[in-house]
Amino acid sequence: MHYLDHAATTPVLPEVKDAMLPFLEDDFGNPSSVHAAGRRAKQGVEDARDRIANAVDAHPAEIVFTGGGTDADNLALKGSAYKLRGNGNHIVTTAFEHHGVLGPLEWLGSQGFDVTTIQVGSSGVVDPGEIAGATGKATVLVSVMTVNNEIGTIQPIAEIVQAVKQANPNSLVHTDAVQALGNIPVNLHAWGVDLAAFAAHKVGGPKGVGALFVRSGVALESVTHGGGQERGLRSGTLNVPGIAGFGVAAEIAAKEVDEKQDRLRTMRARLLEGIKDSIPDVVVNGDLERRVAGNLNVCIPHAEGQIMLLLLDQAGIACSSGSACASGAMDPSHVLLAIGVAKALARGSLRFSLGRASTDEDVEAVLAVLPDVVAQARRVAA
Amino acid sequence: MSARKAVVAMSGGVDSSVAAATLVEAGYEVTGIMLKLWKGEAANTDSGCCNVGAAEDARRVADTLGIPFYVLNLAERFEETVIKDFHQSYASGRTPNPCVRCNQWIKFDALFDRAMALGADILATGHYARVEHREGLFRMLRGHDVRKDQSYVLWMMSQHQLARTAFPVGEHDKAETRRIARELGLRTAAKPDSQEICFVKSGDFDAYVDDHMAAATRPGPIVDQDGRLLGEHRGIGRYTVGQRKGLGISLGVPVYVTGLDADANVVVVGSRDHLAVSELSLEEVSFIGETPGSGSRVLVQHRAHGEAAAASFHPRGPGLAQLIYNDPVEAVAPGQSAALYEASAPEELIGGGIISATAAAAAVA
Numbered sequence: 138m139h140y141l142d143h144a145a146t147t148p149v150l151p152e153v154k155d156a157m158l159p160f161l162e163d164d165f166g167n168p169s170s171v172h173a174a175g176r177r178a179k180q181g182v183e184d185a186r187d188r189i190a191n192a193v194d195a196h197p198a199e200i201v202f203t204g205g206g207t208d209a210d211n212l213a214l215k216g217s218a219y220k221l222r223g224n225g226n227h228i229v230t231t232a233f234e235h236h237g238v239l240g241p242l243e244w245l246g247s248q249g250f251d252v253t254t255i256q257v258g259s260s261g262v263v264d265p266g267e268i269a270g271a272t273g274k275a276t277v278l279v280s281v282m283t284v285n286n287e288i289g290t291i292q293p294i295a296e297i298v299q300a301v302k303q304a305n306p307n308s309l310v311h312t313d314a315v316q317a318l319g320n321i322p323v324n325l326h327a328w329g330v331d332l333a334a335f336a337a338h339k340v341g342g343p344k345g346v347g348a349l350f351v352r353s354g355v356a357l358e359s360v361t362h363g364g365g366q367e368r369g370l371r372s373g374t375l376n377v378p379g380i381a382g383f384g385v386a387a388e389i390a391a392k393e394v395d396e397k398q399d400r401l402r403t404m405r406a407r408l409l410e411g412i413k414d415s416i417p418d419v420v421v422n423g424d425l426e427r428r429v430a431g432n433l434n435v436c437i438p439h440a441e442g443q444i445m446l447l448l449l450d451q452a453g454i455a456c457s458s459g460s461a462c463a464s465g466a467m468d469p470s471h472v473l474l475a476i477g478v479a480k481a482l483a484r485g486s487l488r489f490s491l492g493r494a495s496t497d498e499d500v501e502a503v504l505a506v507l508p509d510v511v512a513q514a515r516r517v518a519a
Numbered sequence: 520m521s522a523r524k525a526v527v528a529m530s531g532g533v534d535s536s537v538a539a540a541t542l543v544e545a546g547y548e549v550t551g552i553m554l555k556l557w558k559g560e561a562a563n564t565d566s567g568c569c570n571v572g573a574a575e576d577a578r579r580v581a582d583t584l585g586i587p588f589y590v591l592n593l594a595e596r597f598e599e600t601v602i603k604d605f606h607q608s609y610a611s612g613r614t615p616n617p618c619v620r621c622n623q624w625i626k627f628d629a630l631f632d633r634a635m636a637l638g639a640d641i642l643a644t645g646h647y648a649r650v651e652h653r654e655g656l657f658r659m660l661r662g663h664d665v666r667k668d669q670s671y672v673l674w675m676m677s678q679h680q681l682a683r684t685a686f687p688v689g690e691h692d693k694a695e696t697r698r699i700a701r702e703l704g705l706r707t708a709a710k711p712d713s714q715e716i717c718f719v720k721s722g723d724f725d726a727y728v729d730d731h732m733a734a735a736t737r738p739g740p741i742v743d744q745d746g747r748l749l750g751e752h753r754g755i756g757r758y759t760v761g762q763r764k765g766l767g768i769s770l771g772v773p774v775y776v777t778g779l780d781a782d783a784n785v786v787v788v789g790s791r792d793h794l795a796v797s798e799l800s801l802e803e804v805s806f807i808g809e810t811p812g813s814g815s816r817v818l819v820q821h822r823a824h825g826e827a828a829a830a831s832f833h834p835r836g837p838g839l840a841q842l843i844y845n846d847p848v849e850a851v852a853p854g855q856s857a858a859l860y861e862a863s864a865p866e867e868l869i870g871g872g873i874i875s876a877t878a879a880a881a882a883v884a
Binding site: 517 | 570571587589595
């Protein structure tokens with residue numbers, strides 16, 4: 138199989154697996170326990186917290202472990218909205234956020250919060266001025282993703298934070314940075330964000346583990362009450378093996394990011410060039426330069442993405458199109474519609490996302506079958 | 520030689536599960552495909568097929584059979600065709616059959632095209648019907664299990680489609696289908712049959728009309744055969760020809776809806792005698808094989824599980840025809856499908872059309 142779907146998930150790195158195994162075997166203790174087994178588990182968690190903090194330019198005390206990226210987003214958004222509702226009920230976000238952000242914000246909307254959704258232009262890059270323009274006295278929270286999961290575009294987070302704080306110094310800024318780690322250098326303190334969500338499985342870690350960065354001094358309500366783990370913000374016995382794996386994965390991701398970007402950029406250029414050769418009317422979605430190196434999101438006119446996806450799967454190639462709904466069907470991409478891609482064209486989208494293990498052979502395999510795949514898909518009447 | 524490829528339309532029910540299993544057993548390289556036909560909320564309810572729970576069932580059956588499984592999103596197409604036709608039909612006083620339209624525009628068109636594009640040699644479904652190749656033509660026969668026979672909703676199929684279509688459970692009766700499913704350990708073996716219109720939540724048609732067909736909820740007069748006002752109706756979309764219940768009229772004798780005049784927004788009622796119909800006008804007429812000659816004897820079925828009645832067939836221009844019944848039949852509504860079966864071989868479906876008008880027996884006599 139040629140795997141070009143790293144934005145969906147990544148294979149667990151061998152080093153990560155090795156780091157997890159002790160906690161599935163001898164060091165199985167509960168990190169909340171007092172005894173030696175508990176202490177060893179606790180040490181594994183705290184080592185991981187150090188590694189992750191180091192990888193994202195944060196203090197270890199600012200890292201809260203969660204059950205994944207969506208879990209971290211929920212804590213960030215609901216936790217801050219409820220904490221700050223004495224200050225106001227206004228929240229600002231963008232139309233092309235991940236469902237992990239749109240979902241909780243929609244729910245907050247139903248709970249009396251007023252959510253302003255900023256449209257994004259065809260570049261797929263948010264204008265900080267527009268975000269600031271929507272930020273007012275009653276704004277308690279702004280949420281803008283660092284890297285879009287579908288089109289890979291990188292948002293000017295530091296500028297957005299600056300602009301928001303100028304408009305309202307009391308408003309918090311959250312960023313869903315799930316697609317940023319390992320794809321661009323992550324410098325949370327330099328960016329100035331208050332909250333940032335991460336997921337282990339996007340960077341060679343296991344699924345079901347994430348983290349929320351909560352800047353020192355920022356207070357949140359908990360949304361998961363119980364035993365008071367993670368300083369009361371996220372109760373529940375910690376997923377020690379997962380966290381240990383996440384620590385190593387984050388460390389490797391940060392260490393290799395520059396080299397990886399260079400390598401993937403070259404591969405992506407070859408992929409795009411090859412696609413253009415055989416399908417001259419291909420359309421690239423979003424700004425090609427201001428995006429992570431491994432992402433290529435295109436629309437192929439007069440071809441259905443879901444059919445191309447199946448044909449590619451039959452040919453042993455894994456990529457994606459739109460976003461999968463609960464039944465597993467491909468729904469039209471809200472991201473592409475948000476950046477103004479026409480509905481008919483948006484149906485023909487394909488996302489290739491290269492990652493650490495991607496090779497030139499993967500790219501050539503796509504280029505070898507894509508012309509036939511497109512020709513087959515185009516046999517289907519619109 | 521590589522195996523022949525089949526796409527099986529899987530609904531998460533027992534029939535399509537066994538259809539897939541049968542083709543796997545027969546050596547086909549099978550791909551299971553489920554259709555997502557509704558947008559948003561309805562897709563998460565548990566009515567009929569095409570919801571998340573059904574997708575999980577179908578996916579687990581596919582896992583058991585070791586075949587790839589996908590869900591294709593045809594929600595937009597479904598809305599633009601089947602749902603739109605459903606609403607327009609009710610608003611114009613017709614009684615549509617959305618299953619016929621779904622087969623016509625979704626399963627054996629949109630899905631058929633996609634299955635072929637995916638490299639399939641055949642598309643298979645869990646319908647109870649049979650295909651036979653005889654004297655150079657593909658013929659469609661009623662399902663072996665007469666109580667489950669679904670040939671009625673397949674009258675629009677063509678030679679081109681039948682050449683590439685399989686109905687693997689058409690040879691079985693329902694009990695056999697369930698037995699096969701049990702023997703194969705398929706989790707759908709005991710699932711109840713779906714009955715109602717898949718996109719109408721829990722069969723609450725009145726609520727559906729309120730939510731989706733505002734145009735057909737305008738109150739208006741109920742009149743008798745002579746135009747005398749008898750009462751007020753609650754919107755033309757809530758009535759169908761032959762309906763007796765819910766009219767809110769008591770005349771001491773049973774009263775039935777005999778006609779719906781959408782332009783005047785009038786519901787016409789009468790006695791049971793007034794339900795008798797002696798002729799049908801058809802549109803969208805098509806035949807599976809050869810078109811019968813004028814005056815041919817045919818058997819006409821106008822309901823999914825109704826009796827077929829003898830009639831003569833008279834073409835009336837492209838796609839149009841008239842049927843004259845030997846003996847009058849009751850409660851035939853415009854918008855319904857008339858499926859035509861061969862008079863000399865009552866098992867064989869030969870084609871059909873959509874009923875555009877009926878002539879009352881009384882008026883003809």
